[in-house]
Amino acid sequence: MKIEAEWMRGGTSKCWVFEAEHLQEAGTSLDMLLPRLFGSPDPRQIDGVGGATSTTSKAVILHRPAGGDVDVEFTFAQVGIEEAAVDWGSNCGNCSAVAGLYAIEKGWVTPSGDTTRIVTRNTNTGQVIVQRVATPAGALPLVLDAQMPGVPFPGHRVGLGFQDPAGKTTGALLPTGAATDTITAGGTRWTVSMVDAGAPVVIVRAEDLGLDPARYDSWRTGVELQLDTLDQVRRQAAVRMGLAPTTAEAARAIPKLAIAAAPTQADPGCDVNVMMLSMGRPHPALAITGSIALTLAARTPGTVLHTISGNTPGPALRLRTPAGVIETWSEERDGTLLVGVDRTARTIATTIIHLPEASGSAAAASLAGATL
Amino acid sequence: MKIEAEWMRGGTSKCWVFEAEHLQEAGTSLDMLLPRLFGSPDPRQIDGVGGATSTTSKAVILHRPAGGDVDVEFTFAQVGIEEAAVDWGSNCGNCSAVAGLYAIEKGWVTPSGDTTRIVTRNTNTGQVIVQRVATPAGALPLVLDAQMPGVPFPGHRVGLGFQDPAGKTTGALLPTGAATDTITAGGTRWTVSMVDAGAPVVIVRAEDLGLDPARYDSWRTGVELQLDTLDQVRRQAAVRMGLAPTTAEAARAIPKLAIAAAPTQADPGCDVNVMMLSMGRPHPALAITGSIALTLAARTPGTVLHTISGNTPGPALRLRTPAGVIETWSEERDGTLLVGVDRTARTIATTIIHLPEASGSAAAASLAGATL
Numbered sequence: 001m002k003i004e005a006e007w008m009r010g011g012t013s014k015c016w017v018f019e020a021e022h023l024q025e026a027g028t029s030l031d032m033l034l035p036r037l038f039g040s041p042d043p044r045q046i047d048g049v050g051g052a053t054s055t056t057s058k059a060v061i062l063h064r065p066a067g068g069d070v071d072v073e074f075t076f077a078q079v080g081i082e083e084a085a086v087d088w089g090s091n092c093g094n095c096s097a098v099a100g101l102y103a104i105e106k107g108w109v110t111p112s113g114d115t116t117r118i119v120t121r122n123t124n125t126g127q128v129i130v131q132r133v134a135t136p137a138g139a140l141p142l143v144l145d146a147q148m149p150g151v152p153f154p155g156h157r158v159g160l161g162f163q164d165p166a167g168k169t170t171g172a173l174l175p176t177g178a179a180t181d182t183i184t185a186g187g188t189r190w191t192v193s194m195v196d197a198g199a200p201v202v203i204v205r206a207e208d209l210g211l212d213p214a215r216y217d218s219w220r221t222g223v224e225l226q227l228d229t230l231d232q233v234r235r236q237a238a239v240r241m242g243l244a245p246t247t248a249e250a251a252r253a254i255p256k257l258a259i260a261a262a263p264t265q266a267d268p269g270c271d272v273n274v275m276m277l278s279m280g281r282p283h284p285a286l287a288i289t290g291s292i293a294l295t296l297a298a299r300t301p302g303t304v305l306h307t308i309s310g311n312t313p314g315p316a317l318r319l320r321t322p323a324g325v326i327e328t329w330s331e332e333r334d335g336t337l338l339v340g341v342d343r344t345a346r347t348i349a350t351t352i353i354h355l356p357e358a359s360g361s362a363a364a365a366s367l368a369g370a371t372l
Numbered sequence: 373m374k375i376e377a378e379w380m381r382g383g384t385s386k387c388w389v390f391e392a393e394h395l396q397e398a399g400t401s402l403d404m405l406l407p408r409l410f411g412s413p414d415p416r417q418i419d420g421v422g423g424a425t426s427t428t429s430k431a432v433i434l435h436r437p438a439g440g441d442v443d444v445e446f447t448f449a450q451v452g453i454e455e456a457a458v459d460w461g462s463n464c465g466n467c468s469a470v471a472g473l474y475a476i477e478k479g480w481v482t483p484s485g486d487t488t489r490i491v492t493r494n495t496n497t498g499q500v501i502v503q504r505v506a507t508p509a510g511a512l513p514l515v516l517d518a519q520m521p522g523v524p525f526p527g528h529r530v531g532l533g534f535q536d537p538a539g540k541t542t543g544a545l546l547p548t549g550a551a552t553d554t555i556t557a558g559g560t561r562w563t564v565s566m567v568d569a570g571a572p573v574v575i576v577r578a579e580d581l582g583l584d585p586a587r588y589d590s591w592r593t594g595v596e597l598q599l600d601t602l603d604q605v606r607r608q609a610a611v612r613m614g615l616a617p618t619t620a621e622a623a624r625a626i627p628k629l630a631i632a633a634a635p636t637q638a639d640p641g642c643d644v645n646v647m648m649l650s651m652g653r654p655h656p657a658l659a660i661t662g663s664i665a666l667t668l669a670a671r672t673p674g675t676v677l678h679t680i681s682g683n684t685p686g687p688a689l690r691l692r693t694p695a696g697v698i699e700t701w702s703e704e705r706d707g708t709l710l711v712g713v714d715r716t717a718r719t720i721a722t723t724i725i726h727l728p729e730a731s732g733s734a735a736a737a738s739l740a741g742a743t744l
Contacts, residue, residue, distance in 0.1 A: 002722075005721075007421075007723075009418060009419050012416075012418060013418075014418060039525070039720075041524065042523075042524045042525075044384075044425075044427075044428075046381060046384060046385075046386060046427075046428075046522075046523055047381050047523055047524065047525040047527070047718065047720070048525075048720060049379075049720060049721060051423055051424070051428075052423070052425070052428075053416075053424070055416075055418075056416075056418075056423075056424075142729045143728075143729045144728050144729070150418075151414075151418055151419055152413065152414045152419065153411070153414075153419040153420075153728070154728070155419070346419065346726070346728070347726050348411075348419070348420060348421060348725070348726060349377075349421060349723045349724060349725045349726060350374075350723065350724045350726070351379075351721045351722065351723040351724075352721060352722045352723075353720070353721045354718070354719050354720060354721060354722070356515075356516050356525070356526070356718070357514045357515045357516070
């Protein structure tokens with residue numbers, strides 16, 4: 001049994017990209033098939049295509065809808081490493097960037113103009129992402145020249161525009177109805193904004209933590225001393241946003257929490273300094289979904305971020321993160337809003353994966369992940 | 373530019389397997405080409421096929437000699453991860469196991485009988501390795517069933533027989549001319565055997581370290597307390613074997629040092645307990661080259677290992693290592709000796725790697741590894 005796949009880099013991830021019908025030919029469920037192809041369960045994934053890290057054990061499954069406005073539907077799969085399991089619960093912003101490029105490379109979409117727009121829809125979240133792939137003079141360039149932080153080699157420029165991202169989880173951009181709210185935690189009254197765009201995020205002001213806005217490089221130390229209090233803020237926000245009935249029941253991953261401050265005059269290279277918490281720890285950069293939420297917050301009068309970034313943000317917003325400045329963009333067209341970031345993507349290899357014949361009880365048990 | 377490659381598991385390594393002529397078509401040196409294909413320099417190798425660990429950043433380059441007794445010549449390349457460099461200095465026993473299977477899968481060698489023999493030669497070391505690939509009823513089995521420690525899924529059974537491995541580095545199996553010698557270090561007189569087969573190895577007796585042969589699981593602690601003394605023994609052996617002019621100039625990797633003891637009666641599952649030092653630390657298992665040296669030592673009257681393992685070793689030698697028992701085998705045929713171990717191997721994917729177009733100074737600098 002052999003299965004076609006493209007191995008692609010999307011942003012800072014490596015993704016195995018399948019067409020849905022090729023996987024169907026294997027005649028087994030994706031929850032069993034993908035772990036076996038990746039070599040799971042095995043902390044080294046030594047007998048499969050997985051890379052033994054969370055950013056290299058990812059799959060994207062593509063599908064061409066028969067009609068409608070969507071060119072490509074894609075489903076993201078986070079493939080377990082030590083467990084023969086697949087997590088279908090969320091999308092991966094980095095892997096999203098492979099869908100448009102794949103569509104052009106396979107001839108599903110004909111490039112046109114200096115930028116080709118491909119309308120994609122992520123099935124995990126229902127989010128439509130309009131991808132803008134650089135196609136100078138109407139073709140993919142032979143020489144790649146787009147760079148991005150975290151990737152030492154160039155790729156194709158891919159813009160990911162999240163279409164009308166507000167309220168996808170809670171139904172409203174401002175789930176509490178207010179642009180700014182007050183939360184009391186750790187003996188302090190926190191001025192926060194709770195927004196739902198890309199993902200639910202609660203934004204707190206760096207000054208409420210006693211952080212020095214002028215010394216961004218000192219934030220991490222200050223934040224790590226107040227992680228418990230910040231988690232209390234986050235859990236109260238979960239309840240206020242309708243994501244959990246009680247603070248005790250708030251999920252660990254939702255909402256995310258962002259700390260923000262205005263840049264100092266001595267540092268004019270960005271519009272806002274931010275530090276995001278991810279699973280209770282400072283994030284080394286900024287998840288794409290988080291950057292979407294912050295961008296919409298900056299565009300919304302009355303929010304903490306709108307005050308920080310100034311009253312008239314342009315189409316671009318520059319966010320300073322521990323990994324460097326990340327720029328997002330906004331575009332209004334035909335009554336829809338796109339909020340996005342640019343990534344780079346590249347096809348690393350065109351492959352045919354060999355799936356070992358599963359016959360007999362031992363092999364069947366292997367496929368079910370029972371042989372560790 | 374696209375380059376064909378098979379991605380294969382050999383033993384506990386993942387190896388990228390190329391035919392020499394396919395790499396030549398790229399028109400650039402392998403020292404530049406391989407790192408770029410693998411995504412180096414980059415600790416994550418995120419833009420290439422490398423797996424960001426030493427056991428997954430390996431290449432094997434195959435070549436079919438025009439005449440003679442050798443079916444396949446192969447060259448092993450350890451591809452740097454954080455450096456855009458290739459180490460050609462040694463062979464990899466695990467990756468060796470892909471050469472015979474590749475030759476059968478590509479039709480270079482026609483399988484015959486229940487075991488097909490493929491004569492391979494490693495060009496890094498000059499070592500001929502006769503590979504015995506299981507081909508029941510004259511064909512590669514469709515259902516894989518050969519297991520090995522460290523790999524949770526089955527593969528093809530591949531025996532690696534090192535042909536006449538004695539003296540490849542120093543010219544003699546016993547470089548000092550004696551089966552046993554005495555070395556004084558750390559105030560102790562050590563009874564050692566120095567052998568050269570597969571790799572140069574000095575074998576010391578566990579009892580000389582004060583280790584309890586009956587408590588193998590206590591060895592590591594005892595060994596780690598005496599690493600300095602053991603390195604003195606190893607450096608003196610380097611001089612005695614003619615590998616270095618002085619102890620100070622002895623290489624860190626050669627000779628290897630093995631600690632050995634007879635198994636206790638309560639533990640009849642092996643012929644000898646061994647612990648190997650690798651780069652000054654206890655090895656978690658046993659390198660294939662080291663197991664070849666120990667097997668020849670056990671076959672040679674008068675050595676420390678011959679005394680331990682008994683006077684009449686059979687064709688199989690069972691070595692207990694921290695990772696479990698490893699079995700080696702010996703075979704004499706037509707005046708040549710094969711000493712070997714069994715591995716498993718499997719083709720994970722048939723691929724075409726995309727090499728980005730290198731034009732302009734930035735791309736040329738990338739290819740030279742200058743852009744980190």
